[in-house]
Amino acid sequence: MKKSTNIDKLYPVLSIITIIFLWQIIVDLNNIPKYILPSPKDIALALKDDFNLIMTHTKVTLYESFVGFIFSIILAFLLAILMDSFTIIKKSFYPLLVISQTIPTIAIAPIFIIWFGFGTLPKIIMVIMACFFPIVISLVDGLEKIDNDYLRLFKTMNASKLQTFYHLKLPYAIVHLLSGIKIAATYMIMTAVVSEWLGGEGGIGVYMVRAKNAYALDKVFASILVIMVVSILTIYIIDFLGNKLIHWKTKKKGV
Amino acid sequence: MKMHLPTTSYHKGGYSSIINLNGIEKSFDDIKVLENISISIEKGELVSLLGPSGCGKSTIFNIISGLTPQDSGKLYIDGTIGYMQQKDLLLPWKNIMDNVALPLTIKGINKNAREEKVKKYLPIVGLEGYEKSYPSQLSGGMRQRASFLRTLMASEDIMLLDEPFASLDSITKSKMQLWLLKMKSKLNNTILLITHDIDEALLLSDRIYILSSKPATIKKEITLDFNMDNKKERLLSTKTLKLKEEILKLL
Numbered sequence: 139m140k141k142s143t144n145i146d147k148l149y150p151v152l153s154i155i156t157i158i159f160l161w162q163i164i165v166d167l168n169n170i171p172k173y174i175l176p177s178p179k180d181i182a183l184a185l186k187d188d189f190n191l192i193m194t195h196t197k198v199t200l201y202e203s204f205v206g207f208i209f210s211i212i213l214a215f216l217l218a219i220l221m222d223s224f225t226i227i228k229k230s231f232y233p234l235l236v237i238s239q240t241i242p243t244i245a246i247a248p249i250f251i252i253w254f255g256f257g258t259l260p261k262i263i264m265v266i267m268a269c270f271f272p273i274v275i276s277l278v279d280g281l282e283k284i285d286n287d288y289l290r291l292f293k294t295m296n297a298s299k300l301q302t303f304y305h306l307k308l309p310y311a312i313v314h315l316l317s318g319i320k321i322a323a324t325y326m327i328m329t330a331v332v333s334e335w336l337g338g339e340g341g342i343g344v345y346m347v348r349a350k351n352a353y354a355l356d357k358v359f360a361s362i363l364v365i366m367v368v369s370i371l372t373i374y375i376i377d378f379l380g381n382k383l384i385h386w387k388t389k390k391k392g393v
Numbered sequence: 394m395k396m397h398l399p400t401t402s403y404h405k406g407g408y409s410s411i412i413n414l415n416g417i418e419k420s421f422d423d424i425k426v427l428e429n430i431s432i433s434i435e436k437g438e439l440v441s442l443l444g445p446s447g448c449g450k451s452t453i454f455n456i457i458s459g460l461t462p463q464d465s466g467k468l469y470i471d472g473t474i475g476y477m478q479q480k481d482l483l484l485p486w487k488n489i490m491d492n493v494a495l496p497l498t499i500k501g502i503n504k505n506a507r508e509e510k511v512k513k514y515l516p517i518v519g520l521e522g523y524e525k526s527y528p529s530q531l532s533g534g535m536r537q538r539a540s541f542l543r544t545l546m547a548s549e550d551i552m553l554l555d556e557p558f559a560s561l562d563s564i565t566k567s568k569m570q571l572w573l574l575k576m577k578s579k580l581n582n583t584i585l586l587i588t589h590d591i592d593e594a595l596l597l598s599d600r601i602y603i604l605s606s607k608p609a610t611i612k613k614e615i616t617l618d619f620n621m622d623n624k625k626e627r628l629l630s631t632k633t634l635k636l637k638e639e640i641l642k643l644l
């Protein structure tokens with residue numbers, strides 16, 4: 139069993155290596171200039187030369203993403219608890235939340251820049267706008283799906299609202315919450331980068347725009363590579379922490 | 394074992410009903426489930442409700458525990474209730490210790506005290522060594538026993554047990570039944586038990602209410618006043634056989 143899964147993992151790695159190899163050969167054979175399509179080697183060199191600068195910008199992007207992400211979680215919790223406690227709030231806000239998803243965030247990002255300047259604040263707001271929705275919806279749905287029999291159990295034990303929330307609702311909703319958080323984690327870095335494109339002082343998106351304007355496509359590709367690696371790492375870490383949180387779900391029979 | 398032994402002898406027969414249902418009626422969506430249910434249970438009694446599936450037994454428990462309001466009729470309860478529902482309803486994210494101790498946690502008892510208390514009972518229900526296990530790791534019968542113990546932690550006053558031993562093998566079942574009798578004689582608590590199992594009802598009960606099929610009415614009330622000191626001996630008694638035959642005819 140284990141052997142076959144290891145071999146399965148090898149296939150995508152082999153395909154990536156093949157693609158990179160072909161890419162290098164095609165660029166070399168056709169003498170394609172760097173400003174049209176840089177070769178993998180060019181990209182690697184650009185990454186090496188500009189590494190410190192790229193990392194400085196990446197830190198800004200990571201800061202915006204994580205601050206936005208954490209705020210999304212906090213806000214989502216507050217709203218979800220309110221919606222769960224007061225049906226009126228849920229009835230009023232749930233449809234609004236869904237409608238809010240049709241707002242083209244890229245189109246309103248320039249407005250935020252007018253309002254909040256070129257610093258990190260408008261980017262953080264954009265990240266919140268992207269991450270908040272999947273988190274709050276998954277949390278509200280999770281809280282709603284609780285088996286009525288469990289609620290009755292807590293009622294017979296005379297549990298307070300807070301106790302019921304802490305011992306029952308929250309752990310129950312966390313499984314659902316995690317799926318929302320994973321979606322948000324895939325959005326957050328991308329959203330921060332895209333909002334940086336529209337103007338800013340720092341961030342990997344700002345670096346990308348500057349590189350593009352100088353026709354330094356090798357640097358653009360290098361930053362794309364960095365964004366991919368950072369995103370994958372982020373998702374992996376969040377996935378890892380999430381699975382720790384629901385360790386009881388993966389426990390097997392027979393102690 | 395440190396249990397609350399009664400210091401004075403209790404007055405049996407002294408009219409002291411702890412649960413009293415008088416003319417309870419209940420319908421769900423215009424379908425009558427309970428019709429004129431009158432039940433009276435005295436402190437320290439062990440009473441069984443025996444009836445066909447779907448007749449409304451669990452509904453009676455839900456009304457007694459205040460989860461479901463009755464349509465009409467009077468309800469009187471004098472004491473705190475521990476209710477063991479038909480499903481085990483263990484929390485999958487808490488280990489067995491924390492699951493069993495949950496009612497104590499909710500009462501605000503500190504961690505050491507509640508773990509000490511639970512640890513005393515775990516061997517009795519055969520769950521010693523499983524404190525750190527999660528419900529998904531246990532068999533159905535083990536989960537049921539954990540749920541039983543949690544109910545006892547909720548109240549040593551009145552226990553409502555909805556088919557508590559239904560998913561146990563016959564050996565574990567009879568062990569649990571005998572333990573229930575032992576525990577009850579020590580705590581002198583009041584137990585109301587739902588069961589499908591006629592032998593179980595005959596072994597354990599002081600009285601049995603036989604219910605009709607839906608809508609449930611009380612068909613007959615049987616008082617078992619023999620072998621009260623050693624109910625185990627009932628299994629050998631001819632009276633038991635006769636009663637069993639009578640009940641089978643009614644159901």
Ligand SMILES: Nc1ncnc2c1ncn2[C@@H]1O[C@H](COP(=O)(O)OP(=O)(O)OP(=O)(O)O)[C@@H](O)[C@H]1O
Nearest residue numbers: 421422426445446447448449450451452453479607
């Ligand atoms: N909340 C409810 N809403 C609608 N119908 C209900 C509800 N609760 C119970 N019923 C109905 O009432 C009837 C009696 O249910 P109940 O669970 O009390 O039966 P029971 O005697 O405990 O059955 P079993 O032996 O299978 O556990 C059933 O027909 C059931 O469908």
Ligand SMILES: [Mg+2]
Nearest residue numbers: 450451479555
């Ligand atoms: Mg039932």
